[in-house]
């Protein structure tokens with residue numbers, strides 16, 4: 001029997017019934033997923049992107065160091081995506097607080113989790129939680145004006161700090177501790193951080209790698225910046241640069257590693273340098289214990305490691321039984337990020353990721369969870385540069401598009417832009433649209449201009465919402 005015309009069930013993806021996608025998280029991976037879906041040929045797609053913060057861009061705003069402004073230019077690409085008529089941004093809307101996964105399933109055909117890794121890996125050594133021991137995540141969030149970390153307190157009256165780990169985040173943290181404040185003051189670094197760093201007493205920053213120079217996770221560009229700091233010397237011990245056979249062979253196949261190594265050799269020749277402030281980079285030392293002194297961390301006990309083959313063609317660190325102790329009244333643990341679970345979304349505690357196969361979320365039994373996808377660090381773990389996320393998000397989007405023909409039609413009345421907007425409005429009347437964000441951004445830029453810096457960020461959600469409301473009211477009055 002033929003269906004009457006009016007009752008025809010429309011498949012998602014047609015102009016009359018667009019494919020409705022919710023993207024949770026507005027960092028690079030979320031934007032690249034949006035771009036890829038909105039570019040799909042012969043398919044009508046509507047994307048709604050949610051962020052728990054009123055501001056978009058994830059780690060580009062809250063993670064990339066303030067003295068790395070060029071990297072932040074990538075947001076111009078995201079702005080173009082956000083300008084598409086079939087894209088909407090809902091900032092200040094949090095999954096688990098304002099909306100549930102069930103809400104999203106009701107209003108969207110597909111959900112993409114682009115939630116990153118918002119926590120940090122643990123060291124699992126005694127004293128890790130002593131006062132004065134902080135995660136790099138907290139420090140980075142604090143200097144970048146992330147509302148979560150706004151009220152952190154770092155005791156910069158200490159003269160020695162230690163950064164554990166030698167990835168790019170560790171190098172960022174080290175550089176911010178050692179950079180001239182006048183340089184930082186012109187960036188978009190949050191004012192509270194500029195002020196605190198201006199009176200910093202830190203004169204020694206230990207940068208500590210558990211393996212050798214050939215296994216360093218930092219990139220040559222980041223290392224070079226440490227070598228070129230205005231008023232701090234990077235001190236590298238020549239004896240740390242002797243390579244074992246496996247490391248030598250590895251460097252032959254690793255041009256970036258080779259560049260790092262050559263830079264380190266050059267730097268080691270400069271010795272102690274002439275500045276009062278030093279970064280002391282040590283290799284083959286692993287954290288063994290944070291030692292208390294006067295109610296806070298005072299020293300760091302380190303295992304002296306040797307390098308041995310790990311049996312898989314790589315190199316691992318093995319404690320020799322020898323130890324050394326350094327003074328450090330501030331410790332920053334920079335040993336990688338870890339995900340945070342979301343109610344109603346599968347999560348693998350051990351890896352800190354959302355379990356998935358090629359970006360399709362898997363339930364606890366290992367079966368594909370229909371309509372749920374993941375991108376970015378939540379998919380593959382905390383690795384790679386911003387650009388790495390593009391190919392990764394494109395790959396997930398490809399799976400999503402392959403799955404479209406098999407999608408159930410859903411309740412036509414609920415799967416509309418209007419129905420989704422109504423539920424967002426009812427749960428979070430202070431949601432922030434992309435236009436609102438641009439308004440807030442203009443205010444940040446003008447506050448910055450007045451102070452001779454790139455931008456003065458708002459650093460609490462309440463301030464952001466109040467500023468948007470005030471600007472909108474003033475605009476209405478002016479009309």
Ligand code: NAP
Nearest residue numbers: 165166167168169170210211217334335336337382383384
């Ligand atoms: P990462 O690159 O994975 O580095 C983690 C570091 O922690 C490694 O040196 C690792 O040593 C060390 N580590 C891990 N567990 C440890 C332990 N228990 N004790 C001592 N050391 C330990 O992570 P990340 O620095 O957090 O960076 C995350 C991603 O963001 C990376 O892909 C990075 O390149 C990227 N990023 C890029 C930039 C930039 O381009 N400017 C800036 C920031 C971040 P092992 O190698 O021995 O495990």
